[in-house]
Amino acid sequence: KPTPPKGARGLRYSSVAPNTLDAVVTPDGYGYNVVIRWGEPILRGAPAFDPENQTAAAQAGQFGYNNDFLALLPLPGETGRQLLVANHEYTDEILMFRGYDAANPTRQQVEVAWAAHGLSAVVVEGERRSGRLVAVPRHPLNRRVTATSEFRLTGPAAGSDLLKTSADPTGTKVLGTLNNCSGGTTPWGTTLHGEENFNQYFANSSRTTDKRYGIGTGATERKWERFDKRFDVAQEPNEVHRFGYVVEFDPYDPDSVPRKHTALGRFKHEAATVRLTDDGRPVVYSGDDERFDYFYKFVGSKRMRKGHGRAVREHNLSLLDEGTLYVARLTGDSPAIEIDGSGKLPGDGEFDGSGEWIPLATASAEGAVSHVDGMSADEVFVFTRLAGDKVGATKMDRPEDIQPSPHTGKVYVVLTNNTNRGVGTNAKADEANPRNANKHGHVLELTERRNRAESTSFAWSLFLVAGDPDNPATYFAGFPKDDVSPISCPDNVAFDPYGNLWISTDGNQLGSHDGLFGVATKGERRGELKQFLTVPTGAETCGPVIQERRVLVAVQHPGEIDGASVEKPASTWPDGPGRITRPAVVAVWKKDGGDIGV
Numbered sequence: 001k002p003t004p005p006k007g008a009r010g011l012r013y014s015s016v017a018p019n020t021l022d023a024v025v026t027p028d029g030y031g032y033n034v035v036i037r038w039g040e041p042i043l044r045g046a047p048a049f050d051p052e053n054q055t056a057a058a059q060a061g062q063f064g065y066n067n068d069f070l071a072l073l074p075l076p077g078e079t080g081r082q083l084l085v086a087n088h089e090y091t092d093e094i095l096m097f098r099g100y101d102a103a104n105p106t107r108q109q110v111e112v113a114w115a116a117h118g119l120s121a122v123v124v125e126g127e128r129r130s131g132r133l134v135a136v137p138r139h140p141l142n143r144r145v146t147a148t149s150e151f152r153l154t155g156p157a158a159g160s161d162l163l164k165t166s167a168d169p170t171g172t173k174v175l176g177t178l179n180n181c182s183g184g185t186t187p188w189g190t191t192l193h194g195e196e197n198f199n200q201y202f203a204n205s206s207r208t209t210d211k212r213y214g215i216g217t218g219a220t221e222r223k224w225e226r227f228d229k230r231f232d233v234a235q236e237p238n239e240v241h242r243f244g245y246v247v248e249f250d251p252y253d254p255d256s257v258p259r260k261h262t263a264l265g266r267f268k269h270e271a272a273t274v275r276l277t278d279d280g281r282p283v284v285y286s287g288d289d290e291r292f293d294y295f296y297k298f299v300g301s302k303r304m305r306k307g308h309g310r311a312v313r314e315h316n317l318s319l320l321d322e323g324t325l326y327v328a329r330l331t332g333d334s335p336a337i338e339i340d341g342s343g344k345l346p347g348d349g350e351f352d353g354s355g356e357w358i359p360l361a362t363a364s365a366e367g368a369v370s371h372v373d374g375m376s377a378d379e380v381f382v383f384t385r386l387a388g389d390k391v392g393a394t395k396m397d398r399p400e401d402i403q404p405s406p407h408t409g410k411v412y413v414v415l416t417n418n419t420n421r422g423v424g425t426n427a428k429a430d431e432a433n434p435r436n437a438n439k440h441g442h443v444l445e446l447t448e449r450r451n452r453a454e455s456t457s458f459a460w461s462l463f464l465v466a467g468d469p470d471n472p473a474t475y476f477a478g479f480p481k482d483d484v485s486p487i488s489c490p491d492n493v494a495f496d497p498y499g500n501l502w503i504s505t506d507g508n509q510l511g512s513h514d515g516l517f518g519v520a521t522k523g524e525r526r527g528e529l530k531q532f533l534t535v536p537t538g539a540e541t542c543g544p545v546i547q548e549r550r551v552l553v554a555v556q557h558p559g560e561i562d563g564a565s566v567e568k569p570a571s572t573w574p575d576g577p578g579r580i581t582r583p584a585v586v587a588v589w590k591k592d593g594g595d596i597g598v
C-alpha cells in the first residue's frame, strides 16, 4: 500500500494545483459524480428538463438554479439514504434563456425565474461500494419552495406596521424567499437559510432606510416590478421589509410553512449557524455580507427539547422567537494595525484583541425591548443595520459564513474581501481587518469568554490571511508557508468529522479557479491549508458538506463570465459541448471506497 500524502487526519490527500480548467478537479485517487443539476425533476409529475421550452410549472417541480448552501440530513428508516436541502440563491437569465432580452423580459421568463429561486429538499441515495450519490425523484419528502411559496413571519416584529402590505394586512404572511445564500443546520433537525442580497429585487425607492440596504432608486435589472407591484417600493412600500431574514425550514414535514425569524434581525444574512449553550439554548451567528458591515449573534432564552413528537417539534420551531440580538465590536490591543507586506505578521504576537457583543434588542413572551437609543424594538429588528450603526459596531471586510467548531467551540468568522478598505474616506485597516484594499480576504478565530456560547465578550485573533503564500502579507495560523496552497476570497466553511475547517472560495483573485480547501485548526499541523478541488470556469464553490466517506459541494454559476450567454457559453460543464451550462451539486469520494483524507 502506498503511503498516504502527509497532512492532519482527514486532510491526507494530494493537494490539487491551481488551474483554469473547465472541470471539477479532485485529488489523485478521488472521483466525483453530479448528484443533481438545475432543472432535474424532483417532484411527482414534473417533466424532464427542456431548456428550450422551460415553463414556470415545470421549474416549480424541478431542482432550482444556482445551488448555494447544502445540508445533508439523516433519514432514519431508509438505509443508504439522506435528505439533501439546497438553497437556490439567484437566477442568471442570460445563461438560462436563449435570446434573452434583458431590457424586455417576458412574463414567462420572469415566472420561471421565480420558480427557480428558493429551496429544494430532495432525498439522495448513496451507492453501497463508492461514495457516489444519486437523487431519488418523486420521494414524498422532496419539496420545492420558491419566490411565491407561502411563508410565516414570526418573532417580535411579526404583525408590526412596518411589515403590513396591501396583500397582507396582518404583517405575518409573505410570499416567497429570495437570494438564499448560505445557511445552517439546527440541532433540532431543521435548516436555516440566509436571505442575502434581497435589495436587487426591489425597484424605485428613495427612502434612506432602503438606501442603507442598497435598494435602488430606479428599475431593477430583472424588471420583476413590471410583473408584480410588490417589487415596486413606490407602490408597495413595506414588501421589501419582509425580506432579509433568516428562514427556518422543516424538511421532515412536507406540509410545514417555512418561517422568517424577525428576532434574528434584517440584513444581508449570508448564513446562520447554531451552537447550544450548556443549558440547551440556541445561539445563532450570522454575518452581513457587505463591505464595512457587521456580524451578529442571537442568544435564545428558551431551551431546546429532545424528541420528535409534534409538540416537541412545535416548541423547537419557536426557539428563535425569543432572545437577545447582539452585534460585534472588536478592539485591537497591540500597536500594529496594518499588514503591509513588511513581514510583520500575526505570529509576532500582534493582530489579536478582545471584543464585545453589544445588545440591540430583546424579545420575550411579554414583548420586545430595544437597547438602542432612538429606535423602537420593531425598528431594530427591521432596520438592524441602522441599529448597528448607532451602537458603533465594527465595520468588517464583508462577513460571509461564521462557523462554531463542534470540537472546540472556537468560532471562525470568514471575511471574504474588501477592496474599498482604506480607499478615499473609507475606514482604514484596523487590527481585525488589517489590509487596505483587501483583495483576498481573511478568517478570524473567536473564543467566547470561558468558551460559553452566550458570553457577551470574546477574544479574537487572525487565523488565516489569504493570498499567495509567497506574499509576505499572508498568514496560515503560523504554519510554514512553503507547504500550503494559495487561497483567495474565502466564503463558506464547514467542519469535517475530525475538526478540520473546510473553506470554499468565491472570486479567486490569483488568476485560477475557485475551489475547496481543508485546513487543520488544532495540533501541530494547525494552519496547513490544502486544496481539495477546483470548479469549472466562472463558477463559485458553495455549500460544502464534509462527511467521512463523501464531500458535497454546490457548483454555483458555472459559465458566469462577462459577455457569456446561452449562445456564447463560457463553460460547457457539466454536460459537455452543445448543452446548456447547469449549476449542479457534486459528490466527491475516494475511489477505493475509503474515508476522505485518511
Ligand code: FEO
Pocket: 089, 181, 182, 196, 270, 289, 400, 491
Ligand atoms: Fe451569496 Fe455572500 O455570498
Ligand code: CA
Pocket: 068, 089, 506, 540, 556
Ligand atoms: Ca453566490
Ligand code: CA
Pocket: 181, 182, 270, 400, 491, 492, 506
Ligand atoms: Ca456566499
Ligand code: CA
Pocket: 400, 416, 491, 506
Ligand atoms: Ca461570496
